[in-house]
Amino acid sequence: MPKSKLSVLREIARERIILLYKLAVERARKGDHVLARRYVEIMLKISAKARVKPPRYIRRGYCRSCKIPLIPGVTSRVRVRSKGSVTRVVVSCLACGWMRRYVVKT
Template identity: 70%
Template sequence: MNREKYIREIARERVILLYKYSVERAREGDFELARRYIEIMLKIAGKARIKPPRYIRRGYCRRCHIPLIPGLTLSVRVRGSGKSSRLVYRCLQCGWVRRYMIKASGRRSS
């Protein structure tokens, strides 16, 4: 049991490190190496049965495995108003679209 916990901790560190490296490579323009880092990261996470942090899960394209960087590989839009507002992420490499609901904070006074 202790060994499995140790393996998961190492895997979590490597997943975070590989994601950071993939973002750096994408900013330098080397999208193929950035894509490869994401693929390796996903294999490690699956093998160790860990769930990457939310910013990593939302930080890459599910279709083409490119890190999502606003303005470079990602288009971000806010759609709707009021209760049904949502963020729309669109990958600029393959066109993949993902929508996230925006939680309304607090109550509105009329």
């Protein structure tokens, strides 16, 4: 049974999203933040156009504010905060200061 044209296009879009994210991380590690930011912007346009949801590690892997890939120690800071019975992982962008908090299930 042949795949529909839409599913083939979405599969191609997923592959390109993953490739662009890898290139963005590589560029950010080398210090070329402008090109890394551009790769993330293109990745987001492809996912919107093809209506494909990127994998979770990619959705959590870039700053929603300045679109730079978040690499711990290079472009982001990762902290664990506990308050009572709730534990959170806080990821801060070092470029713009944007923060994202993830609840850790214990």
